[in-house]
Amino acid sequence: MLFVNNLPVLATPFEVLQELKAQLHANGIERFAEFKIGVNNIQFSCPIHKDGQERRPSCGLLTENPKDPHNTGLVHCFTCGYSATIEEMISHCFGYDDIGNYGREWLVKNFLTISVEYRKDLALNFARKLGQEACAYEYISEYELNRYRYIHSYMYKRKLTDEIIEKFDVGYDKDFMLKDVRIPCITFPVRDEQGRTLFFVRRAIHQKLFHYPEGVNKPVYGLYELPKDAKEVYICESVINALTCYVYGKCAVALLGTGTDFQYEQLKRLPVRNYILAFDPDSAGRKASERFKKALGKYKIITEVVIEDKGKDINDLSYEEFINLKKYF
Ligand SMILES: [Zn+2]
Known part of the structure; x- marks a missing residue:
């Protein structure tokens, strides 16, 4: 190994x-x-x-x-x-x-981004087709959510505020195990549109590592938390970037990757007219943006913000830099 x-x-x-x-x-x-x-x-x-x-x-x-x-x-x-x-x-x-x-x-x-999750009770019966509403997960219990309801300084280091931590129920799991290695993580519950927790996205504190349970059908992150009167919504790849948008006063969701047909369907149904693409400034991000426009360009008004500095993403930007991002059609 x-x-x-x-x-x-x-x-x-x-x-x-x-x-x-x-x-x-x-x-x-x-x-x-x-x-x-x-x-x-x-x-x-x-x-x-x-x-x-x-x-x-x-x-x-x-x-x-x-x-x-x-x-x-x-x-x-x-x-x-x-x-x-x-x-x-x-x-x-x-x-x-x-x-x-x-x-x-x-x-x-x-x-290391996608890997085996050793919780056997987490995600059973994936057999249903993609695009169907919520496959038969066993939802994460309130008991487990409660176990992670701690504040860790890493949350502030990534610019999260108490209000956002509360709203998105961001937590801290100090005992997450991956193949016998203990990896302290920040936890982000991914909820369905009714607010039930499907699974966690974990971000390791000491390593640049995101972890998703294996084989999950990723929904759009942040739909449940989205204000009902949202007029425009930023579309990000990662959870942390989406939450940074909220910290800076903008509504956002995350695709937990570069986008799937199931997620395009969810976003098509959403009563929001304006989507602002804020993918990472790399080749995967550019491809994601092209695919997104192809899937939803007929139904929504889509603009795009471009981060000039290639090594950066939304979370690296100051409020001024974020607000002054150029928008392109
Ligand atoms: Zn040689």
């Missing part, structure tokens, strides 16, 4: 390498022509020497280390002698020489 920031990577090492190969390919970079899976290692075409075009795989990744389970993910090439961690190798493949920082971010972004 691979680890990143001491968290288990929720995919096999082979899946990680395949995803890496696919994303490099999508960027016009051909690497990892061949794989050979061994007992405790995977051999692959070395991405370093011969400009990454080695025929016979001679570079290996250590995938199991019984003596020291956390010490896997080491890469070594028997031909050119390259030695690195998998994070460093990923960085290198994407053109970064940054002691593996980019590689770590890449692993977190691709393999």
Whole structure:
């Protein structure tokens, strides 16, 4: 098993390498022509020497280390002698020489956001079709909600106010377990339109990690809390960005990702005429915005705010920066 920031990577090492190969390919970079899976290692075409075009795989990744389970993910090439961690190798493949920082971010972004939830009683019977009203969840009990009703300073660090924490029932779960690793989290109850809690989105306090229960059909976050007379609504990807809009006096919802057909249906039905797209300023965000306009452009007035600073999202903006965002049709 691979680890990143001491968290288990929720995919096999082979899946990680395949995803890496696919994303490099999508960027016009051909690497990892061949794989050979061994007992405790995977051999692959070395991405370093011969400009990454080695025929016979001679570079290996250590995938199991019984003596020291956390010490896997080491890469070594028997031909050119390259030695690195998998994070460093990923960085290198994407053109970064940054002691593996980019590689770590890449692993977190691709393999830690959606993961296994060990609460067996949480989400049963997903069998019903997408687009149908509320699949048969067992709702989260008031008892469990109550267990998380604490304030943690991280909430204020992310600019949440007491009023917003109360309104959205933001909580703190200090004992959340993910594959035997304890990860203190901020909890955001996701409610259906009647206010029943379907599941939690968790944001780790010490790591850049969002967690959703596996296999849930994500509804639009914030529909229940939306004021009945809302005239315009900001559409964000993440919960924290949506709540930041409220802190700055604007109504918002979050798609908990880049948008699904089920969510477009929900937003189509909503008696709100103006949607303001506020997706993250990256390629996923741009695609999300295109898809959204295609799905709802006929029914709603859609404008878009564009954050010029690529590394930022709504939560990073000051009130002035937020209010002065340029709107585009
Ligand atoms: Zn090599």
